[in-house]
Amino acid sequence: MLRPADLLAWYDRHRRHLPWRAAPGEAADPYRVWLSEIMLQQTTVAAVAPYYERFLARVPDVAALAAAPEQAVMQAWAGLGYYARARNLHACARAVAAQGGFPHDVEGLRALPGIGPYTAAAVAAIAFAVPVVPVDGNVERVAARVFAIEAPLPGAKAAIGAAAARLGADPAARARPSDFAQALFDLGATMCTPTSPSCGICPWMAGCAGRRQGIAADLPHKAPKRARPVRYGTNFWLTDGHNVLLRRRPPRGLLGGMTELPGTPWRAERWSPADAFVHAPMPAAWQPAGAVRHGFTHFELHIALFSARVERIEGEGFLHPMDALDAAALPSLMRKCVSLLG
Numbered sequence: 001m002l003r004p005a006d007l008l009a010w011y012d013r014h015r016r017h018l019p020w021r022a023a024p025g026e027a028a029d030p031y032r033v034w035l036s037e038i039m040l041q042q043t044t045v046a047a048v049a050p051y052y053e054r055f056l057a058r059v060p061d062v063a064a065l066a067a068a069p070e071q072a073v074m075q076a077w078a079g080l081g082y083y084a085r086a087r088n089l090h091a092c093a094r095a096v097a098a099q100g101g102f103p104h105d106v107e108g109l110r111a112l113p114g115i116g117p118y119t120a121a122a123v124a125a126i127a128f129a130v131p132v133v134p135v136d137g138n139v140e141r142v143a144a145r146v147f148a149i150e151a152p153l154p155g156a157k158a159a160i161g162a163a164a165a166r167l168g169a170d171p172a173a174r175a176r177p178s179d180f181a182q183a184l185f186d187l188g189a190t191m192c193t194p195t196s197p198s199c200g201i202c203p204w205m206a207g208c209a210g211r212r213q214g215i216a217a218d219l220p221h222k223a224p225k226r227a228r229p230v231r232y233g234t235n236f237w238l239t240d241g242h243n244v245l246l247r248r249r250p251p252r253g254l255l256g257g258m259t260e261l262p263g264t265p266w267r268a269e270r271w272s273p274a275d276a277f278v279h280a281p282m283p284a285a286w287q288p289a290g291a292v293r294h295g296f297t298h299f300e301l302h303i304a305l306f307s308a309r310v311e312r313i314e315g316e317g318f319l320h321p322m323d324a325l326d327a328a329a330l331p332s333l334m335r336k337c338v339s340l341l342g
Contacts, residue, residue: 001206001207002146002167002204002207002208003170003172003204003207004167004168004170004172004173004180005170005172006203006204007180007183007184007187007203007204008172008173008176008179008180008183009203010183010187010203011179011182011183011186011187012024012179014186014190015182015183015186016186016189016190018036018045018049019036019049019052019053019056020032020033020035020036020052021182028126028127028178029127030101030102030123030127030128031061031062031102032056033122033123033126033127034092034102034115034119034123034127035052035055035056035089036048036052037119037122037123038085038088038089038114038119039051039052039055039080039085041082041085041119042081042082042297043080043081043082045189047080048080051077051079051080054076055076055077058072058076059073059076062093062096062097062101062102063097065089065090065093066090066093066094066096066097066098067097068090070087070090070257071257071329073086073087073089073090074086074087074257074258074329075327075328075329077089077329078258078328078329078330078331079330079331079332079335081331081332082297083254083255083256083257083258083331084114084254084256085114087114087256087257088113088114089114091113091114092112092113092114092115095112095113096112102123102127102128104124104128104130105124105128105130106120106121106124106130106132107120109123109124118134118135118136119134121133121134121135122134122136122181125177125178125180125181126178126181126182127178129177129178130177131168131173131174131177132165132168132177132181133164133165133167133168133173133180133181133184134181135157135160135161135164136185136188137188138184138185138187138188138189138192139164139184139185139188140153140157140160140220141188141192141194141219141220142184142187142188142192143160143163143164143167144156144160144163144210144219144220145192145197145208145209145210145211145216145219145220146163146204146207146208146209146210147163147209147210148209148210148212148213148215148219149163149219149220150215150219150221151221152220152221152222152223153220153221153222153223154223155223156220156221160220164184167180167184168180187202187203187204195217196217197216197217199211199216228295228298228299228300229268229298229299229300230268230299230300230301230302231266231267231268231299231300231301231302232266232267232268232269232270232271232301232302232303232304233263233264233265233266233267233271233301233302233303233304234263234264234271234276234279234303234304234305234306235260235261235262235263235264235303235304235305235306235334235337236261236262236263236279236280236281236286236305236306236307236308237261237289237305237306237307237308237337237341238262238281238282238284238307238308238310238313238315239307239308239309239310239313239322240309240310240311240312240313241309242321242322243313243319243320243321243322244261244319244320244322244325245261245262245281245313245315245317245318245319245320246259246260246261246262246317246318246319246320246328247259247260247261247262247316247317247318248260248317248318254296255331255333258329258330258331258334259320259328259329259330259331259334260330260331260333260334261334261337261338262279262280262281262315262316262317263279263303264276264279265279266301270302271304273286273306276304276306280306281313281314281315281316281317282310282313282314282315284308284310285308286306286307286308287306287307287308288304288305288306289305289306289307289340289341290305290340290341291303291304291305292305292333292336292337292340294332294333294336301333303333303337305337305340305341307341325338
């Protein structure tokens, strides 16, 4: 039998210490919980932690975030990827500030910009002790294993969500919804891991149907992934020896509002140099300077790089000191390019 009380007792002894997590006995800060959940979308805890600390130092509360210029928010976010999250984060902060604080219920949180069903449940449970179970990848894996749900993802999401809700309906879980949600996260992250789960010391070892059937390590099953399509682009490093030419991407769309090297659009066919040079910022003695590959969620991007040095830079965009590129709001893709060229 699965006893949430056993999981909570384990959590009390082994909980992770995370920068956004309230200490035992302390009330959770909804701003910190929400900020961490947005940052953790498509990103690991280890990758997020240093960005979270720096972001929080610059914008310590929702009022400061709401009042910050959008470009400052994008610059603080630079490097975390999935930049629509930063724009939604800013819009959400303004909405929260306008209404005087975060809603305390799932429905109210769900109505805010950039907050989906999982994030609404996570903030509601962790910050406001609403008895719901937020289902992320860790919770999906735990639920699939302890209930031996063999249907493959993503088709099994509804069954897994229903199984997680059954766990959350237990009186012990309802009495401590914030801790129970985080206990499930920690169990999946530290013990019920994707490979080689630590079944022998798991607090739910005795009640795990997947372990009894000898299939826990194989769950959850996943439908085969389709190969990602490839797109191609060319970018240009134009310098006078002190400055480099940069430009701002359009405010909406992928990497919207971020800073980049001038270049071509992205397309399904490779760019010949002759075609790419039509998009160069100015005529120059362009030389091949390497290539970069970068993975997005739905496609892989191959970038060809060309560089040139001129006496006087001309072209659409703005000049940025070469020795201060760390301060530019460059997305990860462009940082790869700059590290190759700078």
